[in-house]
Amino acid sequence: MTEPLLVDVRDGAALVTLDRPQARNALSPDLADGLSAALRRLDADDAVRAIVLTGADPAFCAGLDLKSLAADGPAYLEAIRESNCIRLVGELATPVVGAVNGAAFTGGFELALGCDFLVASDRAIFADTHARVGVLPGGGMTVRLPDRVGPGWARRMSFTGEVVDAALALRIGLVTEVVAHEDLLGRAWDLARRIADADGEMMRSVKRIYDAGWDATTGAALDVEGELAAAAAPEWSALEANRQQVMARNRAQL
Template identity: 85%
Template sequence: MTETLLVDVRDGVALVTLNRPQARNALSPDLAHGLSSALRRLDADNAVRVIVLTGADPAFCAGLDLKSLAADGPAYLEAIRESNCIRLVGELATPVIGAVNGAAFTGGFEIALGCDFLIASDRANFADTHARVGVLPGGGMTVRLPDRVGPGWARRMSFTGDVVDADLALRIGLVTEVVAHDDLVGRALEVARRIADTDGQMLRSVKQIYDAGWDATTGPALAVEGEMATATTPDWDALESNRRNVMASNRAQL
């Protein structure tokens, strides 16, 4: 069986690759729990100074596995919530670079937003399709996205579900740079090695200061999002129709 997650640690840099390419790296329960376990382990390892998170081509992460969501409903959502993999990325003490190689949609977009900053392939694109699928965001989308791109673009993306390509993502501040697809991982690792040259404890302290300031202003909003997402039960009858429509749209855009 193919491993759903690949981890390679060298010289203080951990390269973590979501590896369900046939499903565009959608979050199966196995992948979600594997990602959480790996991130916690790497975060506890003082020898790891920076994490690079990417996906196996052609996508970064398509978010929730819509087939599993439609088939297993509450059980699937509970497995994803239990793993906490979507929110966990933004809670790590270790700096995280997102190397976005393709589509980062919905839950996958939230994972990307949890990274400290993003470097994108020229094939990268981003979309928030929570409303179209019929599931409320619970991984920080409504707080992290406006923090990156401002409230106007954030609401536009969440209300419309429109796809933002790499060039537009750069213009609105969602990513810090765009590189040729084949150069993406090499560029992200190059930046990661520059970060890893810094004293590890100093890195964590600087990140802690950034996070403390951010948490002081956004903590209540994150709590409200989490409570609403947990309290709201999706309409399972409508979900199957939404799933088919979104999957058809995704196939045309991923």
């Protein structure tokens, strides 16, 4: 079986690529577990001073794997929760550059928001479809998204589920830069190497200071989001009722 994750370490930086392109890099249990293990390993490696997170074309990450959801239902959701891969990105001590090459939807959008900042391809699109799937966000969406784009745009995206393209994402502050698709990884690597050029412990301290300030105002909100998401875990019948509709919509948008 092909490993659904690629890791390339060089020049003090690591490129982590979600590699299920046939499934738009949706989070299968294997991918979620592999991603968590790889991120923890890289974060513990003093030689890795920056991480780039991206997806194999054509998507960054479509979020939940609807086929796994259909097959395994609650067991699949529990496996994703146990992997903690979505929240883990935002908890790393190592700086993370998100290179968004295509669609980042729902859980995949939360994955991107865990990065310290995002660089986007001109093909990147973003959407929060949690409400349409029938699952409350539990990976930081309701805290990290308003921190990036302000409460108005955050609520608009979560309430409407509308797709935001790269140009609009830049305008509202969701991403820091938009580049031609073929230039995305080169640009992300350049930024990661700039980070890696600094003393590793110093850079981790700078990130720790930023995170401390952020946690002072949002840490409790993250806890509330997680508790509500767990308490409001939907019945499998409700998820199954929405699954086919969401799958069709995602195929049209990705």
